[in-house]
Amino acid sequence: MYDYIITGGGPAGCVLANRLTANPDISVLLLEAGDTDYHPFIHMPAGFAKLTGKTATWGYSTVPQKHLNNREVWYPQGRVMGGGSSINAQVYTRGHPKDYDEWAEREGCQGWSYDEVLPYFRRAEDNIRLVNQFHGVGGPLKVSDPVPHPLTSTFVRAAQEAGLPFSADFNGDVQEGFGYYQLTNRSGKRCSAAAAYIKPVLDRPNLTIITKATVTKILVKNYRAVGVEYIQQGSNQVYQATSQQEVLVTSGAVGSPKLLMLSGIGPADHLCNVGLDVVHDLPGVGVNFHDHMDVFVVSECSGDYSFDRYKPWYMNLWAGLQYLLFKTGPVASNLCDGGGFWYADKEARSPDIQFHFLPGSGLEHGLKQIRNGVTLNSALLRPKSRGTVRLRSADFNDAPLIDPNYWAEEYDRKMSIEGFKLAREIMAQPAFKPFIKGEAMPGVEAKTDQQIMKYAKQFSKTDYHPVGACKMGAVNDKYSVVGPDLRVRGIDGLRVMDSSVMPRVVSANTNAATIMIAEKGADLILGKG
Secondary structure (H helix, E strand, C coil): CCEEEECCCCCHHHHHHHHHHHHCCCEEEEEECCCCCHHHHHCCHHHHHCCCCCCCCCEEECEEECCCCCCCCCCCCEEECHHHHHCCCCCCCCCCHHHHHHHHHCCCCCCCCCHHHHHHHHHEEECCCCCCCCCCCCCCCCCCCCCCCCHHHHHHHHHCCCCCCCCCCCCCCCEEEEEEEECCCCCCECCCCHHHHHHHHHHCCCCCEEEEEEEEEEECCCCEEEEEEEEEEECEEEEEEEEEEEEECCCCCHHHHHHHHHCEHHHHHHHHCCCCCCCCCCCCCCCCCEEEEEEEEEECCCCCCCCCHHCCHHCCCCCCHHHHHCCCCCHHHCCCCCEECCCCCCCCCCCCCCEEEEECCCCCCCCCCCCCCEEEEEEEEECCCCEEEEECCCCCCCEEEEEEECCCHHHHHHHHHHHHHHHHHHCHHHHHHEEEEEEEEEECCCHHHHHHHHHHHHHHHEECCCCCCCECCCCCCCEEEECCEEEEECCECCEECCCCCEEECCCCCCCCHHHHHHHHHHHHHHHHC
């Protein structure tokens, strides 16, 4: 028996385990379906390029996307201690202040305006360069400046040649502009949520961690969560753990709605269709699911200028030795150290396109590779399209039906094309002329909007930012799953506390916002809100 049971060791689960067990009188059980973060690629900043396949993920793909020529999109979700923070590209961005103000003002999430969540961003942060009203020092999460690749500096220069301003801090007073990302790593090592929040407290006697333990069901008695059932890898035995206070669902953007539905909490008609007993009819579970979608331009270099020069085995070996001996070189890079925020829709309330510059080609799962090149990703930040997470069956072993419903809305398609055109314009600037031979993908033959969209439907990819399927909202919102206190509506002793509660995806990468949600969530639990 524990006071609190946490159902996943992703970013939110790690934060909660740390903050709750700071009180020695509170006992916590943290269950993680994956392994510990022992794999060396996890701790190497460049390792993410090898972690978006099946290593340390659930191996998911979406259902056929009807607006992408029925293509199934590879959909990595972290299955390892630290979750997505152990396999992501470590880009530290929070979104725009208006994102959080809209949560409060338009979605009924009182207490979640920007001014109210900013202290939690600052509390989490140990920034190597910035300390002001926007940034903190001394927190668990190590935030650092990159050592930029020379081509990243070329990119930042090219953006300015295109008439776009420089930004010294995407998380400060003004988001818009182009520059260098701050990163969640330090001294050549990734700072995942596991490294930041779990490793320092492993010896706390009131914290129990079980890895390779998949939570299969939340136990509910008289409309109160009283514990969980779980199995351990390699065993068919079902274990039970009971909670005296609350069950905290932190299984991720896909895993949390899946777990609620497997527990009989969700849309009654869907639960009945897959043969599950309805414990609580909650229609919002699994809806409002959405994500950022990338359209990228790949340019071929005229020489061995990019990280692609390390593809041959002997250069790989050299890079590995450099990292092992000095913690420097390409392995110490997150491979994505520059980017920016700008407008596709000139009437947007804030930048609606995010750019990630990668001084290499084909660095991620499934992308076409060339000998030596660079990639510029562009992603629409506030898509209107909404999809679902649904159960394939009542068997927890079956992968869920993941449907982001990409580009269902014409607006999303149109703005994604505009964002891609802007990426193309940046890559065509004089700063790149000494280094770029030509455009490899899609190629100069893709000129019209129709030709660009044909290419995008075939090659676009997720930006790994799914949210929303356990939406936070007002009590009169039919599809809200949790209230502003993150309690599941209609079930006592149960909260959802990860990226799945975001009513709208933030206008940036989502890891920092997920950590903020858990930081604030811990205070809500402890009565410190």
